Amino acid sequence: MGSRHNSTLLESKVYACSYKKEMDMVFNKAVERDEIEQFERDCVKKITDSAIFMRLKRALDIKKLSFNIEVQHTEPNLKKYCSHFVINIINKKGEMVFEDDEPNSCLMLCETICFIRNGHIIGIDLLSDKEFLESLELLIKQVSKCA
Numbered sequence: 787m788g789s790r791h792n793s794t795l796l797e798s799k800v801y802a803c804s805y806k807k808e809m810d811m812v813f814n815k816a817v818e819r820d821e822i823e824q825f826e827r828d829c830v831k832k833i834t835d836s837a838i839f840m841r842l843k844r845a846l847d848i849k850k851l852s853f854n855i856e857v858q859h860t861e862p863n864l865k866k867y868c869s870h871f872v873i874n875i876i877n878k879k880g881e882m883v884f885e886d887d888e889p890n891s892c893l894m895l896c897e898t899i900c901f902i903r904n905g906h907i908i909g910i911d912l913l914s915d916k917e918f919l920e921s922l923e924l925l926i927k928q929v930s931k932c933a
Contacts, residue, residue: 810908811908811910812907813907815906817907823857826871832911833871838926842873851878853873855871856872857872858896867902868898870896870897872895873894873895873925875892875925875929882894885928886931
């Protein structure tokens with residue numbers, strides 16, 4: 787019951803808009819930071835529960851690799867807010883895995899979840915974002931090619 791109430795409260799503080807042909811959530815200017823962070827947590831859960839993410843997990847299992855996920859807040863101030871969804875691929879030793887063809891680049895994915903536009907915080911539904919899905923597919927291919 788409590789989560790339904792929180793969801794309704796959050797929905798009343800956002801509206802949908804179309805930016806780059808995907809659906810974004812535009813937060814009301816009066817939104818609280820914890821509500822934005824809840825949106826980010828919901829986004830991470832939605833991604834990790836998705837079929838495409840299950841494919842990444844299977845590819846990692848085959849190669850005996852793992853991952854960590856985090857939301858990085860590159861600008862925590864609500865007037866300049868910016869956050870990113872980050873997946874890092876790590877080996878058994880807990881070290882970052884490097885790309886085969888780019889020895890100075892780690893296997894990872896970093897996509898913006900929230901940012902400021904016209905004074906509003908925009909939250910991106912990454913699973914409806916074509917570029918994110920393409921990046922995740924590329925990460926799956928790169929993991930599959932790991933030695």
